[in-house]
Amino acid sequence: MSSSRVLVLNSGSSSVKYQLLDMSDSSRLAMGLVERIGEETSRLKHTPLTGGGAERERTGPIADHEAALKAVADELAADGLGLDSPELAAIGHRVVHGGKHFTEPTVIDDAVLAEIERLIPVAPLHNPANLTGIRTAQALRPDLPQVAVFDTAFHTTMPEAAARYAIDVSTADEHRVRRYGFHGTSHAYVSRATAKLLGKAPEDVNVIVLHLGNGASASAVRGGRCVDTSMGLTPLEGLVMGTRSGDLDPAVIFHLARVGGLSIDEIDTLLNKKSGLVGLCGDNDMREIRRRIDEGDSSALLAFDIYIHRLKKYIGAYYAVLGRVDAIAFTAGVGENAAPVREAAVAGLEELGLAVDGGLNAVRSDEPRLISPEYARVKVAVVPTDEELEIATQTYALAGKNS
Ligand code: AMP
Numbered sequence: 001m002s003s004s005r006v007l008v009l010n011s012g013s014s015s016v017k018y019q020l021l022d023m024s025d026s027s028r029l030a031m032g033l034v035e036r037i038g039e040e041t042s043r044l045k046h047t048p049l050t051g052g053g054a055e056r057e058r059t060g061p062i063a064d065h066e067a068a069l070k071a072v073a074d075e076l077a078a079d080g081l082g083l084d085s086p087e088l089a090a091i092g093h094r095v096v097h098g099g100k101h102f103t104e105p106t107v108i109d110d111a112v113l114a115e116i117e118r119l120i121p122v123a124p125l126h127n128p129a130n131l132t133g134i135r136t137a138q139a140l141r142p143d144l145p146q147v148a149v150f151d152t153a154f155h156t157t158m159p160e161a162a163a164r165y166a167i168d169v170s171t172a173d174e175h176r177v178r179r180y181g182f183h184g185t186s187h188a189y190v191s192r193a194t195a196k197l198l199g200k201a202p203e204d205v206n207v208i209v210l211h212l213g214n215g216a217s218a219s220a221v222r223g224g225r226c227v228d229t230s231m232g233l234t235p236l237e238g239l240v241m242g243t244r245s246g247d248l249d250p251a252v253i254f255h256l257a258r259v260g261g262l263s264i265d266e267i268d269t270l271l272n273k274k275s276g277l278v279g280l281c282g283d284n285d286m287r288e289i290r291r292r293i294d295e296g297d298s299s300a301l302l303a304f305d306i307y308i309h310r311l312k313k314y315i316g317a318y319y320a321v322l323g324r325v326d327a328i329a330f331t332a333g334v335g336e337n338a339a340p341v342r343e344a345a346v347a348g349l350e351e352l353g354l355a356v357d358g359g360l361n362a363v364r365s366d367e368p369r370l371i372s373p374e375y376a377r378v379k380v381a382v383v384p385t386d387e388e389l390e391i392a393t394q395t396y397a398l399a400g401k402n403s
Helices: 065-078 110-118 127-140 153-157 169-174 184-197 251-258 264-273 276-281 286-294 298-322 332-337 339-346 358-362 387-398
Strands: 005-011 016-022 027-035 043-048 056-059 088-095 146-150 206-212 216-222 225-229 327-331 379-382
Touching (some): 005 127, 005 387, 088 127, 088 387, 110 127, 127 146, 153 184, 153 225, 184 206, 184 225, 184 327, 184 387, 206 298, 206 332, 225 298, 251 264, 276 286, 286 298, 327 339, 332 339, 339 379
Parallel strands (some): 327 379
Antiparallel strands (some): 005 016, 016 027, 206 216, 216 225
C-alpha cells in the first residue's frame, strides 16, 4: 500500500492544531484543533474533509498533550483515517525556533531534539510546547519519520547586516542575541506563489511579503531568498500586531521598570499580550476595528492609522533594501481579507510604482490574485498562505517517499 498521508501538527502551550493531508494530490482529509489543554473546559473541534461527515466538537477535560493527541487519533480513526494506518507516511511538526543551526526542514532524531531544547532560552513560550508535541507523536508512532519544519529557517539566508543588532558582539554571541525572524514557512510559500502568479521563476523575482495575521511580519525576498524580515530575536519586533507592540525604543522597557515600577514579567506580558491593536483600542480583530471606525470611533481610527503607518514604513524600508521590487504580496487573516488595510498601506506610493485598483481590491476570493491596475510597475498581490500544506510538502519531500 502506498504511503502518501502526512499529519501536520502545530503544538502550542495549551493547544494542538492538526491537519491530515494526502500528498498524492495535496488534498486535505481532515483538520482540527484541541484548545485549553490542561483545563476543565478543553475543547476538540474536528472537521472531516472527505466522506461528507459533519464537524464534530467535544468539550471536557483533556489533561495534557498526550491525551490531546490520543483524542485526535480517535477522531481520525472514527473517519477511517487512523494514525496506525500504513498509509500515514510521516508527521510534520511546526517548530517555532530553529536558531541559526536549522536552515531547512530536518528529520527528527535525538540530536535534533537536543538542539531544539537548547534553543528554549530564546523561545521560552514556543519550543517547549513544540517539543512536547514531537515527543507525544513519537510515542504514538515510534516507527514513523517525524520532521521539524522551522519558522526561522527561511530567514537564515539573511545577511549579517540585517541579522545583527548593533550591540556588543561578544555579549550578543554569548546569549545568541540576533534577528532570527518568524512566519518563515508562510513567507517562503507566499513568495514562491507570488512568483508563480507573475508567471516567473522565484529566482527572477523580488517580493515584499506582508504576513498580516494576529501576529504580523514583513519580509524582503530577493530571488527566492530572504534578505530581511521584521521579526527579530522573538516575534515581538516589527509591525503593529493584534496584541504585540512591534518596534519600540528599548528604553521604554527601562522606563517602565524604573519609573513605572513594573516587573520584567509584567512588561513582557504588556508588550506581547496587551499592546498592538488591543492595547491601542481594546480590539485586535480588524473586522471589529473597521466596524467601529465606520461608527466614528476615534480610538479605533487611531489604532488603524498607527497600524498602517508602521506597515508603510516597512514597505518603504524593504523597497530600499531590495532596490528593485516586482511585487508586494498581502497574506494571512488581515492581509487576505481586509481590503481597507491593503488600500491604505499602498495609498500615496504611486511614485514607487505602486497602486491598488479599487474594484479588484474589493473582490473576495480564496485564490492568489493581482489587485494592482494594469499600468502599475510593481504588482500588488493577495496570496492566501497555506502553512500546513507547505509543512506537509516539505515533510513528504524529506521523509515520505522513503517510508
Ligand atoms: P490569522 O492570525 O492569520 O488567523 O489572522 C487573524 C486575524 O485576521 C483576525 O484577528 C482578524 O483581525 C483578521 N481577519 C480575519 N478575517 C477577517 C476579515 N474578513 N476582515 C478583516 N480582518 C479579518
